[in-house]
Amino acid sequence: xxxxxxxxxxxxxxxxxxxxxxxxxxxxxxxxxxxxxxxxxxxxxxxxxxxxxxxxxxxxxxxxxxxxxxxxxxxxxxxxxxxxxxxxxxxxxxxxxxxxxxxxxxxxxxxxxxxxxxxxxxxxxxxxxxxxxxxxxxxxxxxxxxxxxxxxxxxxxxxxxxxxxxxxxxxxxxxxxxxxxxxxxxxxxxxxxxxxxxxxxxxxxxxxxxxxxxxxxxxxxxxxxxxxxxxxxxxxxxxxxxxxxxxxxxxxxxxxxxxxxxxxxxxxxxxxxxxxxxxxxxxxxxxxxxxxxxxxx
Numbered sequence: 001x002x003x004x005x006x007x008x009x010x011x012x013x014x015x016x017x018x019x020x021x022x023x024x025x026x027x028x029x030x031x032x033x034x035x036x037x038x039x040x041x042x043x044x045x046x047x048x049x050x051x052x053x054x055x056x057x058x059x060x061x062x063x064x065x066x067x068x069x070x071x072x073x074x075x076x077x078x079x080x081x082x083x084x085x086x087x088x089x090x091x092x093x094x095x096x097x098x099x100x101x102x103x104x105x106x107x108x109x110x111x112x113x114x115x116x117x118x119x120x121x122x123x124x125x126x127x128x129x130x131x132x133x134x135x136x137x138x139x140x141x142x143x144x145x146x147x148x149x150x151x152x153x154x155x156x157x158x159x160x161x162x163x164x165x166x167x168x169x170x171x172x173x174x175x176x177x178x179x180x181x182x183x184x185x186x187x188x189x190x191x192x193x194x195x196x197x198x199x200x201x202x203x204x205x206x207x208x209x210x211x212x213x214x215x216x217x218x219x220x221x222x223x224x225x226x227x228x229x230x231x232x233x234x235x236x237x238x239x240x241x242x243x244x245x246x247x248x249x250x251x252x253x254x255x256x257x258x259x260x261x262x263x264x265x266x267x268x269x270x271x272x273x274x275x276x277x278x279x280x281x282x283x284x285x286x287x288x289x290x291x292x293x294x295x296x297x
Contacts, residue, residue, distance in 0.1 A: 116236060119144060119274040124169070126269075133176040133204060135160075136269055141168045149234045151275050157240040157263030158184075158228065159272055170274075175209060175241070176202035176266050185232035186211055186241055188218075188258065189225045196229060197258065199241060208245060209260040216254045220247045226260050236277045 125137035140146050142165050150162040152172050163173040173182060178201070188195035188211075195218040201210035211226060224244045230237025242260040249256045 116275040116277060119146060121170075121272050121274060123269050123272060133174060133202060133266060134179075135163065135174060135177065136172050136272075138170050138172060138272060138274070139168070140274070141166045141170050143167050146170045146274055147276075151228075151235045151239060153239055153273050153275060154264045154269065154271070156265065157242065158235070159264050159266070159269065161234055162274060172272070174266060175199060175262065176204075178202065183232070184235055184241070185229040186226050187229045188214070188220065188244065189227060190219075194229075195220065196231075199226075199260065203259070206259065207261070207266075209242060209262060211244075211258040211260050212250075212255065214247075214256045214258060216249055216256050218256075220244060220256070220258055222246065226258070236275060239275075 119140055121138040121140045123136050124139045126132065127134060138152075146162060146165055148162050148165055152159045152161060158175055160172050160174040160177070162170050164171040173179065175182070175184060180200075182200070184199035186197055186199050188197065195214060197211045197214040199209050199211050201212070202208070203210065214220070222244050226241045226244065228235040228237055228239040228241065240263045242262040242264075244258050245261045246259040247256055
């Protein structure tokens with residue numbers, strides 16, 4: 001009996017091997033149709049894959065999108081920082097170009113002022129509105145030789161005069177100050193005879209100076225240049241103030257008022273020059289006045 005069962009197992013094993021080889025050969029045979037067990041197996045595997053593939057693909061895609069969004073956020077953050085750095089750099093370059101141009105004009109202006117003693121200064125303080133157009137503070141004072149009533153100019157034109165002086169700083173009263181005593185003797189440069197008047201007052205809305213006390217019979221034209229006359233005792237002769245942009249007769253006096261657009265930028269002020277008339281320049285003005293007086297007589 002034990003030998004029979006042993007032979008039986010061997011027979012079953014051989015039979016199984018024969019059936020397996022037969023099935024393999026049958027499955028490898030070219031056929032137009034597959035058997036229903038194969039169809040069932042294929043359909044079952046396909047259905048199982050479709051059931052698990054879509055959720056798995058969705059989950060995988062979801063995490064891929066999260067990772068991609070995180071990468072995009074980091075890239076966007078870096079680009080924003082780079083853009084901010086570029087804007088700051090562009091703004092700095094623009095400021096440096098403007099400052100370089102201002103300094104170049106200031107240097108050229110200083111070289112042209114051969115008859116004046118000149119101090120180069122920088123604005124270090126300014127009152128906020130509504131006192132913006134009244135005064136500024138510069139970084140030099142009595143220790144540098146600055147004195148009250150000295151004229152102050154920029155590379156473009158007249159700015160004002162020194163008002164108060166401390167050891168290391170000075171306060172500058174702008175030509176746009178509303179102080180009634182802030183008057184400047186000025187000349188309208190004409191083709192023939194110069195026209196005299198007083199710069200007194202500033203229209204903040206129109207951003208123009210008021211030149212008053214001009215005789216009504218004196219012809220004026222828009223675009224004419226207005227300079228200091230040198231007669232006031234404070235401002236040297238020939239400093240450019242601005243250009244005429246309009247004029248109208250006075251309602252009471254037989255005079256007219258001219259509206260002067262300042263040559264200097266009274267809003268954005270950085271580098272200024274304090275100038276003092278030399279003895280030579282005063283003598284030249286005195287000789288010119290004598291010649292003019294002799295010509296008039």
